[in-house]
Amino acid sequence: xxxxxxxTDTASEAxxxxxxxYLTRTLGGTAMAIGVIEGAAEALNSVLKIASGRLSDxxxxxxxxxxxxxxxxxxxxxxxxxxxxxxxxxxVRLTDRVGKGIRSAPRDALLASWAEPATRDTxxxxxxxxxxxxxxxxxxxxxxxxxxxGAVPGAVRPHAHPRVDRGRDAxxxx
Numbered sequence: 001x002x003x004x005x006x007x008t009d010t011a012s013e014a015x016x017x018x019x020x021x022y023l024t025r026t027l028g029g030t031a032m033a034i035g036v037i038e039g040a041a042e043a044l045n046s047v048l049k050i051a052s053g054r055l056s057d058x059x060x061x062x063x064x065x066x067x068x069x070x071x072x073x074x075x076x077x078x079x080x081x082x083x084x085x086x087x088x089x090x091x092v093r094l095t096d097r098v099g100k101g102i103r104s105a106p107r108d109a110l111l112a113s114w115a116e117p118a119t120r121d122t123x124x125x126x127x128x129x130x131x132x133x134x135x136x137x138x139x140x141x142x143x144x145x146x147x148x149x150g151a152v153p154g155a156v157r158p159h160a161h162p163r164v165d166r167g168r169d170a171x172x173x174x
Contacts, residue, residue, distance in 0.1 A: 029086035041097040048101025062106040069103020
């Protein structure tokens with residue numbers, strides 16, 4: 001699961017830091033459009049974290065939420081390259097945050113269930129901060145193809161979830 005998280009976070013960190021430039025220079029969006037996109041995306045993410053956490057606790061099933069969440073994010077992210085207006089970016093960003101909101105709380109619960117009590121506070125998903133070089137950021141303002149490489153890490157992620165050790169998965173449900 002840590003590799004899946006690593007590659008998904010890498011893909012997000014490759015695309016979303018250049019998004020304000022892409023929105024304003026290429027798509028003609030305003031600062032208000034950027035605020036609406038980010039505000040709506042994070043609000044939806046927060047609400048879905050609560051809902052998915054409650055549902056995964058109630059159903060004693062965490063893995064389906066985690067797999068669905070990573071899948072939704074991986075499928076949505078490349079669609080930014082097809083955007084022709086800031087409203088399209090809003091739709092893609094909301095879809096991506098649906099994936100994150102669905103997977104976050106159940107993923108954290110799975111990680112906590114697998115950790116020993118003494119190390120539980122240090123157990124977390126692997127994340128990375130990948131900042132694209134300045135020339136790539138400048139090119140993104142003029143060209144859509146620079147956004148596409150950000151989809152690659154999420155798409156080539158290993159499919160670790162189906163291979164989760166059944167013993168650990170059973171412990172998570174108890």
